Amino acid sequence: MKPRVLIVDDSLTVRMDLKESFEAAGFDTITCGTVAAARAACHDGAFDLAILDVLLPDGDGLELLQLIKSTPATASRPVLLLSTEAEVRDRVRGLQTGADDYVGKPYDSVQVVARARELVQRGRTGPREHPLILIIDDSPTFAGEIRSVVAAEGHETAVAGTGEEGLRLASDLRPDIIIVDQMLPGIDGLEVIRRLRADAALRRTPCLLLTASDKPDDELRALEAGADIFAQKHTAPSVLLTKLAALLRAPRPDTAALPSLLAPKRILAVDDSATFLNELCDQLRAEGYDAVAARSGPEAIELLGSQPVDGILLDLVMPGMSGQDTCRRIKAEPAWRDIPLIILTSLDEATAMVEGINAGADDYIAKSGEFEILKARLRAQLRRRQFEDENRDVREQLHRREMEAVEMQALRDLSETRASLIADLERKNTELAQANSALVAAKEATELANRELESFSYSVSHDLRAPLRAIDGFSQLALSKAGDTLDPTVRRHLDRVREATQRMGQLIDDMLSLARVTRQEIRREQVNLSAEAHAIINQLRSAPPGDRAVEVRIGDNLVVTGDRGLLRILLENFLNNAWKFTSKVAQPVIVFDRLPEPADGAVVYYVRDNGAGFDMKYAAKLFGVFQRMHSVEEFPGTGVGLATVSRVIQRHHGRVWAESTVGQGATFFFTLGHS
């Protein structure tokens, strides 16, 4: 469906001109000459865009604008004001009332159509359904022929009669292919292609150059200018179509978002001289620019606040705010800073130029009646601006891609790290679960073993001793009843039976003690080892035969934290041993004390005697069960004592070790981890 444009203007000439231009560009039109007629049309709401003159015979275009913008059904319709402006203030007022754009009269119809199309298409995206082919040819006949050939293929077409119009249409429509005749009035086909190639948005549009000539030089020149394909005018339509199809197949990057250099530009001209300003604006409009005239610096700044422009021409010498000051103000505003600004000056003085440039102007030019240089400089500044935008775009894209690549890499690294962490975690969890169940099983096994050990100990304690008591008791009874009558050998045998029985009893007691030390619960408290040692020594001194003269030295206040019962067993074993193994020396000495220096942060206690000692060769066996260093005849014992000591130390997280020389005594060292 064609977009419909509502045209409101009191001038019949303007209405007819716009109607023709819009219909040629593929629009439907409604034209109104009065506010009253326009109101009726607005009421219908059957339009996609309104173009309003401001001064109308029966009212004000701004009223219509307000009506359109305040009626919900039409509020979203774009409105373009088209008016002869007495002052910049009129333009600003229109834009502030809600106009989407403002083009000054006298207007360039191509520019008005382009602006209108831009407003209608704003927000509409997506690729074209059919390829659009722009034909630039001054011969309507020939253009019509090509048009019918490509239209038969289902392509859409647009036609321009001159190179300038073709360029504007190209920028406006962004065609898929441009077919351009080499021979054109004004700029020729080669120049059209050159200008297309100089435009960032259009330079990739495929161009087919048509020529009447078949000279090889022409083809070379065409290709050098940037044409993709060269075809002669008399080429058969089927060949032309094949060439077009080939061009259409080639992929093209999307440049739709880029602004085109050839798109209509709005130029703000600022000068206090009305004569010069009018002349300048006329010249600019003749070039297709929308020229906005401002008579002073403040007016220019007011305009910039409501409508963006593409370039600024600024007189240097003005009453009130000077050109330099205006320039400085404009360049200080971030949104306007990048707008190309050319200083105009009638003073051909170096200082004035320097002042202008210092104020931030991009270029300067001497005022004169010759406008060609001015226009060329303006074009150059606009192109520079576009290339800057393009470069910035390219840089931003590169930067974005770089960032994306870095982010992707980071994401990949992150997910890999995460995956490996999770795998690690899962493995550790599995291991933990296995270790846990192993631990639970071990704990159960330990508990079972402990229960078994307990009942075993209980049985041993009760049942194993009963027969021993009977053996000993009845042997003793036999000896006391019939001792005198017995053969001495028999008496000796009975004595041996009783001795064995005692040893067996002692063995059972020691084994039970060892078992108890292993499984008994630890109760920690402050224990004074010195006091315990004194008590044990007193017992030993009073035990039969009670005539041993042993020198005992016990360190004062050896206080530790530990289980009193177990520590008592520990000291009993050490001191009993020392007592026992010093029984054959002349001047027995037993020492219990602590070393002056701790080892590995723990206090080291020791029990030293000057008794029989042992061979260090067997030191490793010392703390095993049933390991004895001496025969029973030499020194009585069961070989369980030091194993019990070792368990007690173990249960206190300490260490025990010994040093000895045979015949010179032994020293037992120990630490208690938690003391």
Next chain:
Amino acid sequence: MRPKTILLVEDNPDDRELALTAFATCNIVNDVTIAIDGVEALDYLFCSGIHTGRDPRALPAIVLLDLKLPRVDGLEVLRRIRADARTRLLPVVVLTSSREEQDLLRAYGLGANSYIRKPVNYEQFIQAVRQLGLYWLVMNEVPPIAVPGV
């Protein structure tokens, strides 16, 4: 008046004979009543079972009680003695092989008057019996019989 009887609760015949011999050695002349397990001990004390008809007021001077017994064990016997008003003040000496701390604590906890571990050495045993007899049968003043509620 005849000295009161000693109730010896002991399942092991060897230990019984050694104990009786030890009493004789130590000149303890009291009658000794034997119970070979916990049930017999309780029957004697509470005049039930094989001791039905016995005068319940005739309590022994002392009960020598082994812990590990068939049927009803020594700790249970002790518990019932202490739970009954007639016997709750009766002197009970635990005489056992066990030196397990838990046995000792439980026996005292249930109200044993003394706890003696039978030594393997018979001479030491005789020594223990001598002191036991001297203390519990000669020195010790027993409370008056059967004072319910005291």
